[in-house]
Amino acid sequence: MPLALDMGSTGKGQIWINGQSIGRYWPAYKASGSCGRCDYAGTYGEKKCLSNCGEASQRWYHVPRSWLNPTGNLLVVFEEWGGDPNGISLVRRDIDSVFVQTFRWRLKFKFDFNLTLIVILRSIWSNLRAHIHLRIL
Known part of the structure; x- marks a missing residue:
């Protein structure tokens, strides 16, 4: 099962697990536009078939299992925008x-x-x- 950090409650910053960089996160940046009815017919446009409007552009961040220890793992979060660290969680992702x-x-x-x-x-x-x-x- 793949693991991911749910960073939906945070603002903007960087994360590390056991010294390995997971990368930058920015869930405070919300996808904009109108998520109306989707129709793929016609000419393509960047506003066609938008999804997750008003939601974080990225919320889940993959954590390789090989970076984790059986015990004593260290998560370092450098938060730039004052998000809520209490909402961060490590979750298992199911893939359909x-x-x-x-x-x-x-x-x-x-x-x-x-x-x-x-x-x-x-x-x-x-x-x-x-x-x-x-x-x-």
Whole structure:
């Protein structure tokens, strides 16, 4: 099960676990716009099919299990905007599904290389076969 820090009650700053940087957080920054009816027909625009309007742009921050000790873990929070640290929690995340688009091809060198790209984009290259390696621990 993946672990995550729920930083929804905080403002803006940085977090570390056992000396490893989880990164910057900024849940006080709220997604703006109108979350009306979603319709993908027509021309694409940045305001089309908005979701989570009025919510934090990012609330959950992944914590690699390999960074945690059986006991004595240290969470350091550098809060810049005065959020509420009492609302921070470490949670297990359940994953129902995973969406990835991957490609595998062989480069023509002395050795064969398998390159897996996990990206969400459309490829203009031809002769690519879909291939995925997914391991859930």
